[in-house]
Amino acid sequence: MQKPDADYRPARFSSNAFPERERVSAWRDFFGPTMFGADVEPVGEQPYRQDIVVRPLPGVCLLSATNTPVRFTRSRAMLADGRGDYGLHINSGRSMVRQRGRDVLCGPGEPILVTSAEAASMTSPEASHFLCLHIDRSLLLMNVADPDGCVLQRVPGDSVTLRYLLGYIRFLESTDLTAVDTQIAASVGRHLADLLSLLFGATGDTATLAQRGGLRAARMLAIKRTINESLSEQALGVEHVAVRHGISVRSVQRMFEREGVTFTEYVLNRRLDRAFRMLRDPAHAGMYVIDIALACGFGDLSYFNGCFRRKFGEPPGCFRR
The missing domain is CATH 2.60.120.10 (Jelly Rolls)
Incomplete structure (x- = not known):
């Protein structure tokens, strides 16, 4: 070798x-x-x-x-x-x-x-x-x-x-x-x-x-x-992932806890990161903020706006190109 x-x-x-x-x-x-x-x-x-x-x-x-x-x-x-x-x-x-x-x-x-x-x-x-x-x-x-x-x-x-x-x-x-x-x-x-x-x-x-x-x-x-x-699916949850991989819900939760984050926090951060990239991407310039939120699995615009501001310090509209 x-x-x-x-x-x-x-x-x-x-x-x-x-x-x-x-x-x-x-x-x-x-x-x-x-x-x-x-x-x-x-x-x-x-x-x-x-x-x-x-x-x-x-x-x-x-x-x-x-x-x-x-x-x-x-x-x-x-x-x-x-x-x-x-x-x-x-x-x-x-x-x-x-x-x-x-x-x-x-x-x-x-x-x-x-x-x-x-x-x-x-x-x-x-x-x-x-x-x-x-x-x-x-x-x-x-x-x-x-x-x-x-x-x-x-x-x-x-x-x-x-x-x-x-x-x-x-x-x-x-x-x-x-x-x-x-x-x-x-x-x-x-x-x-x-x-x-x-x-x-x-x-x-x-x-x-x-x-x-x-x-x-x-x-x-x-x-x-x-x-x-599966980020675009609003129904994405720990139960869905556990069934998909043939392990218990608690096993999935423990795996994320070992990395210092909960399953819910991980999914939320991945959705927010995807939304940020879409907002900055000229290819999605024609999409409304609500459409981007829905595409990233958020079913509530006000919840999306609040989470986005807490993570990135500004509302989503400030990151449009």
């Missing part, structure tokens, strides 16, 4: 940076061995293309790629590079994974765990978006009794832990980690390691710690996403 940069900035690479006639050789000579620890071989006749984003974090590394049909092969000779990490592979299209003499056909979005300590290959016969979450071998060994026994194991598509893991990954893909300090980066890395550990059988105290760490953080992100997507 690549060591993370000090500032954890995503590294971006594109095959389009090379002339088409040099593209495949450049990828096979450098990017394949460096990024994947594997040979890269185009499949089919169409011009090869691949765009890669690498997001390094302490103990884990998230790699996402968009590519034309391709085959990755990690030969026995390549094992000399000493890589021994595990990788959770998720392909938006079909893929065939071969390791330990077994062929496993993965459907679109179906995750599978492989190990870079052994020879393997993965073939994607169609253009697809590919995710790989690498985790240091030592981290998984600390949390899962037999990680080698999980290699090539299928993960049920309805797994709650998988849903939260994918949500956490989507958050990372949309977040600029340039200014993240070492402590926060380490926390994010632990959260991802926790979720992978739960996905592959962490039990006892290890599972409890992982649930309090990575699973709790991922669930909170998912709950906040639900809130942000």
Whole structure:
């Protein structure tokens, strides 16, 4: 696994940076061995293309790629590079994974765990978006009794832990980690390691710690996403969110209390922030203040005006452009 940069900035690479006639050789000579620890071989006749984003974090590394049909092969000779990490592979299209003499056909979005300590290959016969979450071998060994026994194991598509893991990954893909300090980066890395550990059988105290760490953080992100997507709904309440995520009302309330805010306060602040942005956005210049209030989930204009003034110091009309 690549060591993370000090500032954890995503590294971006594109095959389009090379002339088409040099593209495949450049990828096979450098990017394949460096990024994947594997040979890269185009499949089919169409011009090869691949765009890669690498997001390094302490103990884990998230790699996402968009590519034309391709085959990755990690030969026995390549094992000399000493890589021994595990990788959770998720392909938006079909893929065939071969390791330990077994062929496993993965459907679109179906995750599978492989190990870079052994020879393997993965073939994607169609253009697809590919995710790989690498985790240091030592981290998984600390949390899962037999990680080698999980290699090539299928993960049920309805797994709650998988849903939260994918949500956490989507958050990372949309977040600029340039200014993240070492402590926060380490926390994010632990959260991802926790979720992978739960996905592959962490039990006892290890599972409890992982649930309090990575699973709790991922669930909170998912709950906040639900809130942000539902701000325009006046009926949005803690009961709605609890049912949506399959947990109790009190559990949702406690999650926000740990952050020093109530559920109601969080929703109110998000609605006011959205209203502020809309008032300042020329694209909404034709909307009346009452229309913006309604669009942000407020059913009472006087209540909206009072809350807005308390938060921003002036009535909404003062912020129109």
